[in-house]
Amino acid sequence: MMTWLLPLLLGLACGTVSAWGVGGGTLLLLVMTLLLGVDARTAQCVNLLFFLPTAASALYLHGKGGFLHAPTLKAAIPPAVLCAALGAFLSTAVSTDALRVPFGLYLLASAVLLLRRKD
Numbered sequence: 001m002m003t004w005l006l007p008l009l010l011g012l013a014c015g016t017v018s019a020w021g022v023g024g025g026t027l028l029l030l031v032m033t034l035l036l037g038v039d040a041r042t043a044q045c046v047n048l049l050f051f052l053p054t055a056a057s058a059l060y061l062h063g064k065g066g067f068l069h070a071p072t073l074k075a076a077i078p079p080a081v082l083c084a085a086l087g088a089f090l091s092t093a094v095s096t097d098a099l100r101v102p103f104g105l106y107l108l109a110s111a112v113l114l115l116r117r118k119d
Contacts, residue, residue: 007036023114025051026107040096040103 010031018024032043
């Protein structure tokens, strides 16, 4: 009957921690795969669905506020699109099991770098 309560509370916790500046998308992936039993590809799709409107609104607001450096943006877009297309292709061509260990290592390395960062 209350199967929605745990995902709701975990989603709220991820959103709250994300608002504090921690990578909410990474946390959301870990929560969905480790605690809620969602397969990795579905979790990544859900994460992307939440990320896209957030990123679009942030890009719009940063542009409106004059916080975007046009030459950097123009230089970053082509390789970003290419890498996104390559990543999408690889995610369909390679099995989830083959991606699990490298992705886990990436998450661990990201966590270590975040903890060692001095602001």
